Amino acid sequence: MKWTTKRLTLCAMLAALALALSWVERAFPPPVPLPGCKLGLANIVTLFALYALGAPSALAILLVRVLLGAMFAGNASALLYSLLGALAALAVMALLARSRRLSVYGVSVGGAAAHNTGQVCAAMLTLGNAAPLAYLPVLLAVSLFTGALTGFVAALLFRSAYLQRAIR
Amino acid sequence: MKHEPKLKPTGWDALVAAAVLLLALALGARFSLSGAQSGARCAVVSVEGVEVERLPFADAEREYQNNGYTVHVRVTPDGVRVDRADCPTQDCVRTGTVSRPGQSIVCLPARIVVTVAGAADEGVDAVAG
Ligand SMILES: [Zn+2]
Numbered sequence: 001m002k003w004t005t006k007r008l009t010l011c012a013m014l015a016a017l018a019l020a021l022s023w024v025e026r027a028f029p030p031p032v033p034l035p036g037c038k039l040g041l042a043n044i045v046t047l048f049a050l051y052a053l054g055a056p057s058a059l060a061i062l063l064v065r066v067l068l069g070a071m072f073a074g075n076a077s078a079l080l081y082s083l084l085g086a087l088a089a090l091a092v093m094a095l096l097a098r099s100r101r102l103s104v105y106g107v108s109v110g111g112a113a114a115h116n117t118g119q120v121c122a123a124m125l126t127l128g129n130a131a132p133l134a135y136l137p138v139l140l141a142v143s144l145f146t147g148a149l150t151g152f153v154a155a156l157l158f159r160s161a162y163l164q165r166a167i168r
Numbered sequence: 169m170k171h172e173p174k175l176k177p178t179g180w181d182a183l184v185a186a187a188v189l190l191l192a193l194a195l196g197a198r199f200s201l202s203g204a205q206s207g208a209r210c211a212v213v214s215v216e217g218v219e220v221e222r223l224p225f226a227d228a229e230r231e232y233q234n235n236g237y238t239v240h241v242r243v244t245p246d247g248v249r250v251d252r253a254d255c256p257t258q259d260c261v262r263t264g265t266v267s268r269p270g271q272s273i274v275c276l277p278a279r280i281v282v283t284v285a286g287a288a289d290e291g292v293d294a295v296a297g
Contacts, residue, residue, distance in 0.1 A: 033259070033262075033272075033274065034274060035257055035274050035275075036276060051172075051173045077276050077277065096184070101178060101180040102174065102178065102180050102181055102184065103173070103174035103176055103178050103180075103181050104173045104174065104175060106177070106180055106181030106182075106185070107173075107184075109181070109185050110188070113188045113191075126279070127214075127217060127279060127281050128214075128218070128279075129217050129281045129283070131214075131272040131283040132272070132274070133199075134199050134270035134272065134283075135272075137193070137195040137196035138192075138196075140188055140189075140192035141189070141192045144185055144189060147185075151177075155173075158173055158175055
């Protein structure tokens with residue numbers, strides 16, 4: 001893989017977009033009373049980058065987004081949440097995307113479920129307490145909806161002729 | 169494009185969704201079961217992951233300090249809540265009253281967790297060992 005100017009620019013733009021999405025997300029109340037828990041809207045960008053640019057670029061975008069996001073929010077304790085959540089989502093989506101049978105929806109739902117599982121793991125790690133595990137069932141159910149939503153938006157992005165040209 | 173994504177949902181997508189739903193239901197059943205076994209409930213307070221106190225659901229007030237923050241916990245026969253805290257996020261206060269076994273209040277800045285457990289069972293804590 002070559003880091004051409006075009007790829008670099010695309011990555012920077014997508015990282016900025018993901019950062020904006022994480023910001024928008026703060027306006028929504030978290031689905032469960034777990035501080036630091038997010039819906040995972042930025043997974044739209046991860047999903048798009050995964051197909052358009054490949055896993056290494058998706059990982060680079062993700063790391064920039066998570067680190068800058070934590071810096072802007074000035075909240076280091078939530079860093080582990082977004083990091084574990086985002087990494088789990090990317091890992092599962094990269095795996096599922098290998099299957100030619102699944103559409104972006106299936107990949108996205110799997111990613112959303114992994115994102116929420118990662119967040120619960122981060123909560124258990126930071127708190128040294130298994131209590132957050134009790135919220136996993138609700139979060140998994142929620143991930144069906146967020147996964148469908150991010151899959152829908154990703155499908156819209158892939159249909160856009162303008163973006164098609166940009167990533168070719 | 170690395171490879172062309174499918175943009176229309178397929179039956180295999182439904183399979184992924186079904187797997188997630190099944191996992192949610194199985195875990196949900198597991199936790200509601202552990203709650204059902206127990207009669208009386210109590211609030212388990214943990215600081216830095218270490219259990220410091222078990223408060224039965226009767227009128228009581230406690231203050232816990234950790235990591236430079238003070239969290240004020242109020243227990244009533246109906247449940248437990250954090251009614252005051254000097255943490256910057258105030259998530260713990262906004263959580264309100266919790267009463268069902270397995271529910272918890274988390275104060276991330278103070279690293280304090282209040283979990284509802286049945287009086288006899290060790291609740292969720294036993295799962296992690
Ligand atoms: Zn708090």
